[in-house]
Amino acid sequence: MSRASGDSGDSSRESSRASGRAFTPLEERLDAWAHRRSQALAADAGPWRRGLLEFAVFTAKQAWACVFGAVMLVLLVLARLVYPDDALLVRSDALVLAALTVQALMLALRLEGGRELWVIVMFHVVGTVMEIFKTHMGSWAYETDGLLRIGGVPLYTGFMYAAVGSYMVRVFRLFDLRFTRYPPIWATALVAAAIYANFFTHHYLPDVRWVLVGAVVLLYARCVMSFRNQRTGPRRRMPILVAFVGVAFFLWIAENVGTWAGAWIYPHQSAQWHLVPPTKFVAWLLLMMISVVLVTLVHRPRPPTD
Template identity: 40%
Template sequence: MPVRRAAAQLLRFAWLELQSCAFAAALFAGLALAQVVPLPIARFDALLAWCVLVTLGFWVAGLETWREVLVIAGFHGLGLGLELFKVHQGSWSYPVGDAVTVVAGVPLFSGFMYAAVGSYICQAWRRFDLRVSHYPAPATTVVAVGVYANFFTHHWWVDLRVPLAVAGLLVLRRCWVHFTVGDARYRMPLALSFVLIGTFLWVAENAATFLGAWQYPGQEDVWEAVHADKLGAWALLVTMSFVLVATVKSQEGRLYHVPGPVPVQSPAGQPVG
């Protein structure tokens, strides 16, 4: 039955997504436990140690290759640089307490929240057998660099978030991401996947601020939901994240889609392959 088939595929998709979020799940588990379990060291120091152990554990268990670990380390470095600047600007703050692994009010653990995004993309690439078609790597890289720069420059110059989003849509207008669920191959516009992941990250951000990972100016006294305008920022951040992972996948020969001999249906009913 088509309905039963669709339901089974949806469950398979959800299960693969959950597995791909393993690093993020471990990070949130650490945040939650650190809220209720007495610790011998400061909370953010314990979280840093926990994330390092999770990263090493993923590598030892073969869940991530050494190249992917290097990409995730790159995410950590880029994220930490952004955190140092944003906290200095007063965009948000960390309740660091007496933690010692802190630089300029930013716990070193914070970079792992960006690393979790990189880990998700790496895991999803493997579990869904992701490939892209019509992917303009140079142009997308230029947009990604612009996105990262704008996170800094908009504080003293014009905010180019909307023009960068439009540029990203134009650059990726013909690009599709192909993925496998069960025995079927599907595809969707790559730009749409960035929006969907960005939405998920916004939900995760709400959970993280609720658990006290960091605080926006309006959340110091009473927690409140993160404004929906952060959705766009997260979707743009995913663009930058994807470019870094795609660079590694290109070196591994696992970036571009090769049409198969038998066309299958996309979620929208369009033939693929």
């Protein structure tokens, strides 16, 4: 390794420690590569080449942040396309064991930090409890075979929620997220609790999801998120609500893939697969707010320092 690459790796580790959100070893290498390339282009490259590099780094880090969710989607699709129907181990149980293996490997290979694991586990539990209730109410359904399940819910479903939590904790670390005018944590926690309660109570009481969407907009309307693609690079800014909508949209896309793969089905898909209705986009937006609040318990929102 050259001295220049070693210096950039040291710079990445130092800035990572300064932020209080240490990179995993692979993330350090990714950040060091981005630093070396940006330094090499800084002197003689035009704005287009620098912009393309920044976009490439942003895409690579977003892809890495999504790695657990992407692996889960691949497993769901493979389970539908290639897993034999007459296998001794039924499909749903195989998915549970595969998800457990992936999570264990990510910890053993230091691809995921143990400090944030409890947030992922918490969202796993939150999602599983809601799944048990929702399947009981007939909101959606899973295959009925398999032993590794609670009621009508196979245990791999919790890992799909965990994938959302995993993404959230990764983007905080990878992009050194900072916030201007972030709302009080107690207020965000109250709204998140109301959102979670509404997923249950709307079966018996009026559905107030649009009131809760309004509360989210009012709460975060003035908040601006700043990030940078590599720790020595310039900060970029965007309204945090734009980020929320973008993440919810990709979650809706992932849900369409999951239902196509037969991981679960909605009543309107029982005879033939159809797109998940756009109303579920709103549900994902609200559910994501619970994950956001859980993550802020580990990564406290901080203002930019530069």
